[in-house]
Each structure stands twice: as C-alpha cells, then as structure tokens.
Amino acid sequence: MDISARQKIIDDLLPKKFGAKGRIWALALVIICIIGMVAYYRQLSRGLIVTDMRDYASWGIYISNFVFFVAISLVGSLITAVLRLVNVNWSTPLTRIAEIIAVSAITFASLIIIVDMGRPDRFYNLFIHGRLQSPILWDVIVITTYFFISLLLLYLPLLPDFEIMLKAKQGSGKFLGSLYAFLGSFWKNTPQQKKISRRSIRILSITIIPVAFAIHTVTSWLFATTYRPGWDSTNFGAYFISGAFLVGAGAVLVAMYIFRYMYDLEKYITLKHFDRMGKIVVLLAFVYLYFNLNEFLVPAFKMKKTDADHLLGLFTGEFARVFWFAIITSMFLPILILTTRKGRKPVPALIAGALVVVGSWFKRYVIVTPTLLHPFLPMHDVPESYKHYFPSWEEWAIAMGSLAGMLLIITLFARIFPIIPIQETITEIEEHERA
Amino acid sequence: MKELKCSALTCVFIFLATGISLAQVEKNKLILGLGYYNDNNQLQYLKANTKAKIDGKFKPVAGIELRFYISSESPNHLLGTAKTDDKGQAALMIPSNAKDEWNKSPKQTFLAVTDSSSLYVAVTTSIDLTKARIKLDTATDKKIMATLVEQKESIWVPVKGVDMKIAVKRLGGDLNVNETPTFTTDSLGIASADFKQLNLPGDSVGNLILIASVEDNDFYGNLTVERTVPWGTATSYSSPFNNRSLFARAGRPPFWLLWMASGITLSVWMVIFYLFFQIRKLKKLGVQV
Numbered sequence: 001m002d003i004s005a006r007q008k009i010i011d012d013l014l015p016k017k018f019g020a021k022g023r024i025w026a027l028a029l030v031i032i033c034i035i036g037m038v039a040y041y042r043q044l045s046r047g048l049i050v051t052d053m054r055d056y057a058s059w060g061i062y063i064s065n066f067v068f069f070v071a072i073s074l075v076g077s078l079i080t081a082v083l084r085l086v087n088v089n090w091s092t093p094l095t096r097i098a099e100i101i102a103v104s105a106i107t108f109a110s111l112i113i114i115v116d117m118g119r120p121d122r123f124y125n126l127f128i129h130g131r132l133q134s135p136i137l138w139d140v141i142v143i144t145t146y147f148f149i150s151l152l153l154l155y156l157p158l159l160p161d162f163e164i165m166l167k168a169k170q171g172s173g174k175f176l177g178s179l180y181a182f183l184g185s186f187w188k189n190t191p192q193q194k195k196i197s198r199r200s201i202r203i204l205s206i207t208i209i210p211v212a213f214a215i216h217t218v219t220s221w222l223f224a225t226t227y228r229p230g231w232d233s234t235n236f237g238a239y240f241i242s243g244a245f246l247v248g249a250g251a252v253l254v255a256m257y258i259f260r261y262m263y264d265l266e267k268y269i270t271l272k273h274f275d276r277m278g279k280i281v282v283l284l285a286f287v288y289l290y291f292n293l294n295e296f297l298v299p300a301f302k303m304k305k306t307d308a309d310h311l312l313g314l315f316t317g318e319f320a321r322v323f324w325f326a327i328i329t330s331m332f333l334p335i336l337i338l339t340t341r342k343g344r345k346p347v348p349a350l351i352a353g354a355l356v357v358v359g360s361w362f363k364r365y366v367i368v369t370p371t372l373l374h375p376f377l378p379m380h381d382v383p384e385s386y387k388h389y390f391p392s393w394e395e396w397a398i399a400m401g402s403l404a405g406m407l408l409i410i411t412l413f414a415r416i417f418p419i420i421p422i423q424e425t426i427t428e429i430e431e432h433e434r435a
Numbered sequence: 436m437k438e439l440k441c442s443a444l445t446c447v448f449i450f451l452a453t454g455i456s457l458a459q460v461e462k463n464k465l466i467l468g469l470g471y472y473n474d475n476n477q478l479q480y481l482k483a484n485t486k487a488k489i490d491g492k493f494k495p496v497a498g499i500e501l502r503f504y505i506s507s508e509s510p511n512h513l514l515g516t517a518k519t520d521d522k523g524q525a526a527l528m529i530p531s532n533a534k535d536e537w538n539k540s541p542k543q544t545f546l547a548v549t550d551s552s553s554l555y556v557a558v559t560t561s562i563d564l565t566k567a568r569i570k571l572d573t574a575t576d577k578k579i580m581a582t583l584v585e586q587k588e589s590i591w592v593p594v595k596g597v598d599m600k601i602a603v604k605r606l607g608g609d610l611n612v613n614e615t616p617t618f619t620t621d622s623l624g625i626a627s628a629d630f631k632q633l634n635l636p637g638d639s640v641g642n643l644i645l646i647a648s649v650e651d652n653d654f655y656g657n658l659t660v661e662r663t664v665p666w667g668t669a670t671s672y673s674s675p676f677n678n679r680s681l682f683a684r685a686g687r688p689p690f691w692l693l694w695m696a697s698g699i700t701l702s703v704w705m706v707i708f709y710l711f712f713q714i715r716k717l718k719k720l721g722v723q724v
Contacts, residue, residue, distance in 0.1 A: 035679050077488030132688040133681045141700055148707050156710075159717070193720050200713045292459055 002431050006069040009429070013422045014141035014168055015415055016263060022415075029408040036401015039394040040115060050394045056379065057372045057389035061399045062116040064365040068247070069109035069406070070143070071221045071240070071360065075248025076102025076150050077212035090276060092428055093268045093308040093420045097255045100246070100419075104409035109401045113139075115398055135221045146208075146215045153204045156197055159187040160423035176416060177218045216244045223367070229310040230371035243360065246284040249332065250356025253277050253370040255410070259419050261265045270418050271345065278344030281356065282335055289331045308375040318388075319370045326366050330359025440722060463487045464557040465496065469547045469562050472658030474570045478528070481514070483547045485523040487555065492722040495523025499555070503527045504546040505536050508559065512543075541566050541586035567594065567655040571647045571662040577630035579612060581647035583620050585655065593624025599647060603635065604644040604661065610635075612645070630666060637667020 018026060043050050053060045057109050057215040079098035083091040130137040133400070162184020166177070216428060221241035225230040233239070256277065260269040299307045300315070314323040337343040367391055379387055413419070440504040473479050482502050486494040496519060503514040515535055517525035528535070537543065544563050551557040566586040572578055579601055584591040598617045602609035610632065618626035626647070637643045643666050648659040679689045688696075 041627050096669045131683075132692060133683070138696070141696075145700070145703055146706070149703075151712055152707070156714075186718040188721050188724040190724055191721060193717050196713055196720075198634045203691065203706060207703065211703060217556055 001426065008301065009426055010164055010168060010422055012265070012267065013418045013420050014165065015418055018415060019140050022262065022411075026408065026411055029271050029404045029411065029419065030240060032404035036398045036404065037381045039397035039401070043130070043394055043398070044120070050392060052385075052389055052392045052395065054386045054389075055382065056375060056386050057369055057373060059116070059368050060339045060389055061365060061369075061395050062112055063069060064361070064368045065399045065402060066109055066116070067111045067240075067364040068217060069105045069112060069402075070216055071151070071244035071247045071364070072251050072357075073102045073105035073109065073146070073248070074212050074241070074244040076153065077208045077251055078245050078248055080153055081183055084205050085209075086202075089428060090272060091422050092138050093265075094252055094273065094277070094417055095157065095424075096154070096257065096417075096421055097155075097259065098248070098280050099254055100413045101251055101255060101408050103147070103154055104406045104413075106143060106150060107409065108406045109403075110143055110147070112399075112402050115402070135185075135218055135225055139200060139215075140279045142211065142215045144219050146211050148210055149204060149208050152209060153201070155183075156201050156204065157421055158417060159193075159197060159423065160189060161421060163187045163189055165418070176322050178197060179416070191246050198347070213241060216240045223371075227376075228371050229307045229374050230367075233295060235294055239288075239295055242284065242288045242291050243363065245283065245289045247357060247360035249277065249281045249284050250330075250353040250360065253281060253353025254357060257346050257353070257413065260346065263414075265420060268425065274346050274349045275341070275344045275391060276354070278349050279337040280353065282338045284336075285331045285335045286357070286412050289335075289389045290332070292327065306376055310371060312411055313370055313374060314366065314410075318373075319366060323366050323370075324362040326359050328359070330363050333359075369398045406432065428429065446717045462551075462556050463554055464548060465499070465558045465575045466493070467501075467547060467549060467560045469545060469560050470651070471545060471562060473568070473656065473658045475660055480526055480528045481545055481547070482521070482524060482526045483517075483560075485519050485525075485549075491529050493522070495519070496555070497521050497523060499523075500547045501525050501527075501553075504548065505529075505533050506539075506544055506550055508546050523566075525651075541588065564656050565654050565661070567649075567658060569599070569647050569649065569660040570659050572644060573645070573662070573664055577629045577666055579630055579645060579647075580619070581620075581626045581628075581660070583626070583649065583655075583658075593620070593622070593623065593700065595620055595622050597655075599626040600646075600648045600650065601626065602646050602648075603632060604646050609646055630664075634665045636670040637665075639669060639671050641665050641667045642668040643667040666694055674719045704710070 013434075045273060051060060052175050075098045079091055080095045080102075114123055117123060118428070126137065162180050166185060217237040217240065220236040224233055224236035225276050253274070256273060261267055296311065296314070301310050303311070313319050334352040334356050337348050338354075342348065343352065373387065373389060409429070444546075458506040464487065468484045468486075470484075471479070472482060482565070483501050485499050486493045487496050488494075497583070499519040500516060502516050504512045505514055506512050515527045517527045519525045520618065526642070541564050542563065544561055546559060546561040548559045549557055559571060561576075566656075568591070569582070570582040571668075572582070573578070581599055581601055583594045583597055583599065585590075585594050594631050598619055598621045599620060600611075602611050612628050615628065618628050620626045635643060636706045644662055645662045646659060649655055650657055652658075676684075676686070679687050681689060681692070684691055
C-alpha cells in the first residue's frame with residue numbers, strides 16, 4: 001500500500017469533531033440524562049414510593065432495563081470474539097462498534113441495578129454480607145468480570161491506533177492529546193509488542209465467550225431459580241442468550257448505519273457488511289423464535305392452572321398488546337425484512353435493527369413484570385394499585401436517562417477514538433493486496 | 436329584575452349551604468366491641484375492636500382513639516387511652532391505681548368510649564362481668580381438673596355449667612388433650628379431662644404446658660390459666676443454623692459451591708490480571724524503544 005492510500009485511510013477513520021447534528025444529538029442525550037438524574041434525586045429523597053412498584057410488582061422497568069442492558073452487551077463477545085476466533089475477517093470494521101456498545105451497556109446495567117435498590121447507601125452490604133448461594137451475588141461477580149474483560153477487549157486493539165492518532169494529532173486538542181499519550185504513548189509497533197498484543201487479544205476472545213454466556217445465564221437464573229409462573233423453566237439460560245445475541249446484533253445494524261452516515265464511512269462499512277449482518281440477524285431471530293415457541297407454546301399446550309392466568313394475560317389479556325408488539329417487532333418483522341436481498345440494504349436494515357432493539361426492550365418487560373402480577377397465591381385484601389403496574393414518570397425518566405447515558409458514552413467514544421480500527425484496517429488491506 | 440337575580444342567588448347559596456352541611460352531618464357508624472381478659476389469674480387487660488361499613492363491607496378501622504373506664508365514664512375512673520391498630524384493635528392493661536375501684540365489688544363494669552370525629556359518630560360500649568378465676572390441677576393417670584370459681588361478696592364459690600377448653604399449648608395453637616373439644620363444669624365447678632396425647636414432644640426434659648380457658652363468656656369474659664406437667668417426651672432441638680447449606684446464612688455456603696464458584700471466579704480473574712501484566716510489559720517494551 002502506498003503512503004497516500006494509507007494516509008487516506010487514516011484521514012477517513014480518525015475521530016472527527018461533532019457537526020451541528022452531532023452537537024444537537026449529544027445535547028439532547030445530556031438533557032435526557034439530567035431529567036433522569038432529577039427523577040432519581042426525587043426517588044432518593046422520597047423513597048421507592050415515587051415508583052409504581054408495590055408488593056407484587058416489585059421489579060418493574062428498572063429490572064427490564066437491566067436485563068436489556070445485559071442482553072445488548074453480549075454483542076461484544078459475538079462480533080469481537082466468536083467471529084474473530086472463526087477467522088471471519090469482514091467483521092473487523094464492526095468490532096469496535098460492538099465493543100463500545102458492550103462496555104457502555106454493561107456500565108449502565110450495573111448502575112440501573114443500584115437505582116432499583118431502595119437504599120443504595122447499603123450497596124456495600126452486598127459485598128460484605130453477600131450469600132454465595134444467591135444468584136444475585138453471582139450476577140454482581142460476573143457483571144464486574146465481564147465489564148473488565150470488555151474494557152480490555154476495547155483497549156488492547158486500540159493501542160496501535162493511539163500511535164497513529166498521536167502522530168496525526170488531527171482534530172485533537174490539548175486534552176485529547178494528553179489522553180492519547182496517557183493511554184497509548186508506549187505503543188511503538190515493535191514486533192514483540194505486536195506479538196504480545198495479538199496473543200492477549202486471542203486470550204481475551206476465548207475468555208470472554210464463557211463469561212458472556214455466564215453473565216446472561218446467571219441473569220436468567222435470577223428468574224428461573226424462583227418458582228413462579230413464567231419463570232419456572234429449564235430453558236431460560238439458552239432462551240436469554242439467544243435473545244441477547246439477537247438484540248446485540250440488531251443494535252450493531254443500527255449503529256453501523258448511523259456511523260456510516262454521520263462519518264462518511266461508506267468505503268469501510270459497505271453493503272457487504274449490511275448484507276452479512278442482516279443474515280446473522282435473521283439466523284438469530286429464528287433461533288430466538290424457536291426458544292420462544294418452547295417457552296410459551298409448551299406450557300400453553302398444558303395450560304396448568306397456575307400458568308393459565310399468566311399465559312392468558314400475555315396472549316389475550318392485560319399484557320397482550322405489549323406481548324404481541326414485542327414478538328412481532330423483535331422477530332417476525334425483522335425476519336420478513338431481512339430475508340430478502342433488498343431488505344439487507346442499509347435503510348431497510350436500519351429499520352429492521354431498530355425494530356429488533358425496540359421490540360427486545362418490551363420483550364424484557366414482558367418477561368419480568370407480568371409474572372410478578374400472577375403469583376401462585378391469589379391476591380387478597382390488597383389495594384387495587386397492587387394488582388396492576390404502570391411505571392411512574394420518575395421510572396420512565398430514569399429508564400430513558402439510562403438509555404440516553406449508554407448512547408452518550410458511545411457518542412463521546414466515537415468523538416474521541418476511531419470507531420473503526422485504523423491499524424487493523426490497513427493491515428487487512430495490505431494482507432489482501434499481498435494475497 | 437335586579438331583585439329577582441338577588442333572590443335567585445340567595446336561593447342557590449342556601450341550597451348549596453344546606454347540601455354541604457347535610458353532607459357534613461352524614462357520618463359512618465362505628466361498631467365498637469369490648470372484651471375483658473385475665474391470663475393466669477395475674478395479667479388483666481381490656482381489648483377493644485372497631486369495625487365500620489366501608490365500601491359495602493365491614494372492615495377494621497385503624498387510628499381510633501379510645502378511652503377506657505372502670506365503673507362509670509368519669510375522669511376519676513379513667514383507666515387509660517389507646518389507639519386502634521391496622522386490625523382495628525386496641526388493648527389496655529388494667530393499671531394498679533384501679534385496685535381500690537376493682538376491690539369495691541365482685542361485679543364490675545368496664546367502658547370503652549370514642550369521641551366524635553369527622554368520619555364517625557361518638558360511641559360508648561360497656562361490659563358487665565363477675566370476677567372469676569380458674570384453678571388447674573392434675574392427678575394420677577394424667578387426669579386434669581380445671582375448677583372455675585366466681586366471687587360472691589367476699590368468698591369464692593364454684594360455678595356450674597360453664598364450657599371450658601382444656602388443651603396443650605403448642606407452637607401453632609392449642610391442641611386438645613383428647614377427642615372432646617370442650618368440657619362443662621359440674622356442681623363443684625370442676626371440668627375433668629383425661630390426657631390422651633401420647634408421645635407428644637415436650638421440652639428438653641419432657642415438660643408440656645397445659646392450658647384451661649373460658650372464652651368470650653357473657654359473665655366472666657376471657658379467662659386463661661396454664662400449668663406445666665412432665666407428660667411429654669424429652670426433645671432436644673438441634674438447630675441447623677450453623678450447618679452449611681444452600682439456604683444457610685452468608686458465609687455458610689456448601690463447600691462444593693464455595694470451591695466451585697471461587698475456583699471459576701479466581702481462574703477468570705487470574706487471566707485478567709495476567710493481561711494487565713501483559714499491558715505493563717507492553718509499556719516497558721515501549722519505553723525501551
């Protein structure tokens with residue numbers, strides 16, 4: 001590769017300052033986060049009574065949001081680790097997008113679980129007095145572990161890019177220059193450094209897969225180890241993991257389109273990428289659909305008395321609208337759109353990805369809350385408000401604030417660091433040319 | 436025309452004012468019950484319960500202030516005050532300063548009084564009772580004799596024809612001593628029962644607690660007396676509290692879980708630390724260049 005072609009790639013992929021749209025987008029996210037923080041302040045000062053959660057629906061959209069964040073974070077292991085280990089090279093431009101989605105999602109998964117606690121000041125008790133027998137403690141351990149592994153998997157492939165960014169210094173002020181120097185000035189691209197880095201990334205790619213499976217399996221066990229209609233399932237681990245890969249892949253489709261459009265990356269995130277990611281989403285949607293059939297149709301065929309209220313509530317009752325909306329938008333419509341070649345073009349793929357993400361968020365709500373409102377023992381002598389759940393404005397504000405916070409981390413990351421690995425892209429093109 | 440308007444406005448005002456005042460007058464009726472309790476011929480207390488028809492159903496009323504009196508409703512005879520809880524109940528121990536009034540007569544009257552509030556009208560309820568006590572004895576062959584006596588002037592005389600319950604105190608409630616649920620006192624005031632609960636677990640030396648009671652009696656209220664007898668089998672309770680199990684407290688997980696979970700976590704974190712070490716190595720290599 002000649003120097004000018006190499007320089008062109010570097011210029012294309014270096015982080016760029018926000019334009020007007022970028023500034024408006026970031027400002028909107030900051031405002032939503034501030035509203036969320038105000039709502040959380042109200043919750044802290046007045047207690048969980050500001051939410052609509054009561055004795056029965058004690059897990060509402062905070063926990064739905066938590067499960068959603070954990071699910072979406074799994075994309076890091078899918079794109080970065082699984083595809084890397086099977087030598088799928090086309091996914092290189094998508095690895096960093098997937099990893100930053102994973103890191104930001106897992107960060108907010110940890111935060112939202114604290115938000116769900118009535119007394120966050122007692123959070124440290126979980127570490128001091130935590131019971132190893134409780135899946136909640138397993139979740140704390142595995143989330144912390146996954147966070148660090150994802151962070152390392154984001155950081156190590158960035159090292160060669162720091163050298164490029166420090167040389168270019170383009171678009172970076174004093175602060176960014178110091179940040180790049182602090183994080184990666186030691187990278188000199190020596191053969192020994194490259195060897196250690198390659199080996200470390202490979203070790204991480206192997207390690208992250210069981211940890212990723214563990215994180216979502218343990219999250220599913222928070223439910224499955226509890227004897228309740230709708231949760232009492234041996235299928236839950238696999239059901240959750242398949243759903244997690246689907247929502248993560250859907251999120252990557254959306255992010256691919258937005259970064260491609262905003263940063264003029266058409267040469268790097270090509271139609272081929274949309275086509276292949278689209279096919280992956282279709283495959284994952286079918287797998288998730290299969291697990292859904294098992295999860296709902298098998299108990300529905302038997303209609304045990306204890307399950308009947310819960311299932312009928314989902315199919316035709318109080319939760320029918322949100323249930324069918326979630327099923328149709330997260331699985332059926334994306335499959336319909338993405339099975340055709342035309343549907344795997346950028347715009348339809350963006351729509352399909354967005355449908356997957358939105359549908360999957362509601363799917364988590366459908367998994368968490370309706371079960372709590374259908375306990376084995378009938379609800380007697382309780383206020384009417386205990387029998388229903390609709391989130392209060394504080395809950396909506398906090399949940400939306402956390403989603404905006406996750407998007408803000410991704411947005412700021414893309415402003416500071418290259419969203420497509422520069423050195424890896426150059427190396428791959430060089431190898432391709434040599435071949 | 437102007438006068439007509441004034442008259443119409445006055446009529447509307449009077450109509451609304453009447454409506455409002457009528458609405459204010461309409462208050463719910465509070466049902467107030469009162470009971471006398473005597474435990475072991477020692478502890479004496481009064482218990483009141485309140486109910487009202489709310490949304491078509493009788494429900495307990497919490498937060499009602501009650502005043503309890505002995506003999507009559509006068510400040511000198513005030514025993515104390517109490518407020519009803521969520522179950523609509525309020526209890527008051529009969530204080531020692533009521534002793535003189537209590538000793539005046541073998542028959543007594545107790546009153547519970549509520550004041551009028553914005554929701555409920557004032558209510559007064561009373562109970563008349565005769566002082567009585569139960570004596571619980573046992574004989575050979577595990578025979579139980581509960582004697583009910585009442586005070587007449589200054590002497591205690593047996594009471595005939597009163598239903599009494601004789602049972603064994605257990606954790607979940609009282610267990611009848613035999614198949615007969617209640618026993619009636621004879622002319623000597625004695626209710627006799629044979630203890631037929633064999634091999635009943637007792638405390639560490641085999642003690643059981645017998646209980647004899649008169650419940651909701653119109654003349655005597657609620658009387659209860661207990662007696663410990665060595666008729667059970669000795670039972671030593673070993674607590675599983677310190678055992679390691681899936682349901683144990685923090686710090687007592689089963690060893691297999693402890694080793695497995697710690698092993699997995701430790702091995703993954705060793706990889707993470709190894710990678711941090713590799714980053715340090717990369718830094719050193721960079722500095723050398």
